Amino acid sequence: MATKVADAVTSLVNARTAxxxxxxRRQHSLIFRLYYWLFPLHTERLEASAESALETxxxxxxxxxxxxxKATALHYLNQNGSxxxxxxxxxxxxxxxxxxxxxTADLLQLSQSAMQHLTNAAYDCDLAxxxxxxxxxxxxxxxxxxxxxKNSIAAASVRSANASVRAFLEALQNHRSATMEAEPGDxxxxxxxxxxxxxxxxxxxxNMPTVQEAAVECRRIAARLALSHxxxxxxxxxxxxxxxxxxxxxxxxxLPYLAAAAExxxxxxxxxxxxxx
Numbered sequence: 001m002a003t004k005v006a007d008a009v010t011s012l013v014n015a016r017t018a019x020x021x022x023x024x025r026r027q028h029s030l031i032f033r034l035y036y037w038l039f040p041l042h043t044e045r046l047e048a049s050a051e052s053a054l055e056t057x058x059x060x061x062x063x064x065x066x067x068x069x070k071a072t073a074l075h076y077l078n079q080n081g082s083x084x085x086x087x088x089x090x091x092x093x094x095x096x097x098x099x100x101x102x103x104t105a106d107l108l109q110l111s112q113s114a115m116q117h118l119t120n121a122a123y124d125c126d127l128a129x130x131x132x133x134x135x136x137x138x139x140x141x142x143x144x145x146x147x148x149x150k151n152s153i154a155a156a157s158v159r160s161a162n163a164s165v166r167a168f169l170e171a172l173q174n175h176r177s178a179t180m181e182a183e184p185g186d187x188x189x190x191x192x193x194x195x196x197x198x199x200x201x202x203x204x205x206x207n208m209p210t211v212q213e214a215a216v217e218c219r220r221i222a223a224r225l226a227l228s229h230x231x232x233x234x235x236x237x238x239x240x241x242x243x244x245x246x247x248x249x250x251x252x253x254x255l256p257y258l259a260a261a262a263e264x265x266x267x268x269x270x271x272x273x274x275x276x277x
Contacts, residue, residue, distance in 0.1 A: 061269030072261035090250040118222035121157035125215035128154035
C-alpha cells in the first residue's frame with residue numbers, strides 16, 4: 001500500500017508540474033487567460049484527477065495499516081501472559097456491564113411506560129367517579145350515559161395499565177434471572193431484589209369495588225414504580241461510570257502494543273493510532 005501511495009504522489013507531482021509549465025508558457029496571452037478562467041485545461045484536469053487518486057490511495061493505505069497495527073498489537077500482547085490475562089478480565093467486565101446497561105435501559109423504559117399508563121388510568125377513574133356522583137343526584141339519561149361511557153373508558157385504562165405493569169414485572173424477573181446467572185450476588189441483582197418488597201398486586205378491575213378505589217390503587221402502584229425507576233436510573237449511571245473506567249483500563253493495557261506495532265508502518269500511510277485493538 002505504501003508503494004501505491006508513493007506512485008500516486010509521483011503522478012500528482014508530474015501532473016502539477018505539467019499544469020504549471022503550461023500556464024507559464026501561455027500567461028502572456030490575454031485570450032488564453034480568459035479561456036483558462038472559463039474552461040479548465042487538460043493538464044489541470046489531470047492534476048485534479050491525480051489529487052483524487054492520491055487521497056483514495058492514502059485512505060486505503062491508512063485503513064489497511066490500521067487493521068495491521070491492531071492484528072500485530074494483539075500478537076505482541078498475547079505473548080505477554082500477564083497482560084493477556086488482564087485484557088481478558090477487562091473484556092469480560094466490559095461485556096457484563098454492557099449487558100447490564102442494556103437490561104436496565106429496557107427496565108427504565110418499561111417502568112416509565114407503566115407509570116404513565118397508571119397515571120392516565122387514575123385520571124380516567126377520577127373522571128368516572130365524578131360522573132357517578134353527578135349521576136347519583138340526577139336522573140337525566142344523558143348524564144347516566146356519560147357516566148357509563150366514562151366508566152367504560154376507566155375500565156379500559158385500568159386494563160391497559162395492568163398490561164403495562166405486567167410487562168414491567170416480567171422484564172424485572174428476566175433481569176433478575178439474567179443478572180444472577182451472570183454474576184451472583186452482584187450489586188445489580190441486589191438492586192433488582194429490593195425493587196419490590198413484598199411486590200406489587202397487579203391491578204384487577206373486577207376486584208375494585210369502586211372507581212375511586214381503582215384510582216387510589218393506580219396511584220399507589222405508580223408510587224412504588226417511581227421508587228424502582230429512581231433506583232434503576234442510579235444503577236444505570238453507576239454502570240456507565242464503571243464501563244468508562246473499565247474501557248480506560250483496557251485502553252492502557254493495549255496502548256503500548258499498538259504504539260509498538262505502529263512504529264513499523266511506513267510514513268506515507270501512517271494515521272492516528274487506533275484507540276483499541
